[in-house]
Amino acid sequence: MAVETRPVPPTATPARRSGIPGRPHRPTSWVGWAKAPLYLLAITMIVPFYWMVITAFKPVSEITRNPPSFVPESPTTVGYRDPAWRPDADTPGHVAGLFQRFTEVDLGFWRFAINSVVIAAAVTVLALLAASLASYVITKHDVKGRKVIFLMILGSMMIPWQTTLIPNYLVVRNLGWIDSYLGYIVPAIPKAFVVFFLVQYLQSIPNDLIEAARIDGAGEWRIWWQVVMPLLRPALAAMSIFVMLNEWNNFLWPLIIVESDQMANLPVALARLNSAFTGAQHMGVIMAASLLASLPTVVFFLLFQKHFTRGIAMSGLKG
Amino acid sequence: MATATGGHRKGPRTGSGARRVRRNMTSYVMLLPFLTLFAGFLIWPLLNSLYLSLTKFNGVRPPEFVGLANFERLLQDERFMHALSNTLVYVLAAVVLTSGFALVLALAFRGQGWGDRLMRTIFFLPSVTSTIALFLMWRWIFAAEDYGLANTLAGWFGVDPVAWLATPGLTIPIMVLMATWSGMGYAMVIFVAGVNTIPEEYYEAARIDGATTWQQFKSITLPLLRPVTTYVVVTTMIAAFQVFEAVYIVFRQVSSVGGVLDSGLMIVPYLYDMGFTKFQLGYASAIAWALFLIIFVISMVQLRVGRATREL
16 A cells, blocks of 8 residues: 655655654655556556557558567658558558548548647637636526526536437437538537536635626626636636547547548547558558547647646546 | 516625616626527437437437337347446446546655656546547557557467457456556546645644554545545546447447447447437437436436535
8 A cells, every 4th residue: 555655745855854853754665665566557558658659650561560569670650651652553561651541531631630629629619608608697697597597507417418419410410510510519519517617616706806897887798708707717727628628539429420521520530540441551550640639639738737637636626 | 577686695786777687688698608509409409318219210200209118128128238237347347446546546646746747647648648549549459460469468478369359258358447547547636636635734643643554544535535536436437337439449340339249338339329320219319318317316426416506
């Protein structure tokens, strides 16, 4: 049990180093040993990623070889574009690179990345705008029915979204939104969890600023935009990460409403790549695509790590 | 409809009655974007799905009311029962392992030093990696060929190549492995936040009283962490019941959505199969409601609703 690892608060470090007089410090060397299996576990976290990355940079002959290489012997980018591959001729040992596939789609693979970015950005912005308006009214306005409305929003958090899958598919089909950005974006805007989270956050904020703005004659819309939104910034940052990640990984919904390749997002494109080309010789290309689809969120996470963990902690502890 | 009546706690008390009416109008307009979409894409579909579950409907011809026939069929449907029991086994194992590992990791790597932060980053990485990319990665790792990673590692121990993804008995263990591997980092972050809110003095006092590390864990950490643990378990469980991508990407066969011999058939893949490959939308809606009821019951455990409304 690696329990004896109370964090040493940064300020306390010098005191520890100089030794606390009176009581001898308990030796904690066994703790290091207790942690050893966890470091092994960390290695098992890394190995699959490593395998994905090196596969993306191996030539076909090296991918389908036994025993496999754990360090690419001839690293290459043929997974992305293979100059030796010919669409019309038989080129054994070579397959079409990622950017040589999906040629019937404008911009090829990049088109899916653009779709994913556009959809994730639009949903995040619109979902947060709508939710912040609603949560502002629910917490700071005195309108009839706000309690009932909030109860319904809370209650709806217990609905697994798959329950609404079929009716929503029918609605989107009737509206003619199959295979369109609208079909992706509009149904994704109402997020009960975001309202719930923002309401909780706003409840902890005193009304003084809002009252002061009202006395100064500011309209409700201006108060929302210029007073409430800035106050909400930490909560909005946390929620935007959630919503964005969710959209980036959205799969089942697009699987249903997307028919053409043109409108696929990255997850659907990856799945189609996988089902269209079976056989290990294509694994280099599939891993290359997987790597590209993962990089944006991973880089984003590494840059804004603090916001990620703080957001999760906020939602986890307050909920 | 909106004259100033009593009973307001937080309401603004400035302005005349006319101004208040205008503000109330603004309030409703502000609620409108969310509420319209909320009603249109959440509440109405929920009710509509209940209605559809009482019909026979193929998506083309108008739904035909059949009463509870779909639910009766559900109870006799061996494939659904199979999906249900698969899901229960998977959820139980995944939730226990994910939460357990997450707690241990949180206790081990909760500090602010670079080592602990690095470890947290490593374990959190799957949470920010494209889900489908991760499953494609696992599919490749468990390739049946002798040069697949899993088979290479097995080969070091003298095991002959295994067709991992085509062996029914291995399906659920592999799914649990994937779920734990990718889920424990996220739960760990929640646990770290929870553990770090426990005052250090409690442990100091316990140590002075001679409590062992295990006693400290059992009598301080676990009880004080209970709300966080409940949250982690409930959210992990709800997410696990909704598993779809793992089955669809890693195990799907040409003939069946649920993998070899339906060994990986779960509730949502079955719902997808019935709804969108067989177009039995009425029956699929009954499955959707079965899922809703399960998740509803789990959510009630958490009583989050009660606490949040009391504050309003």
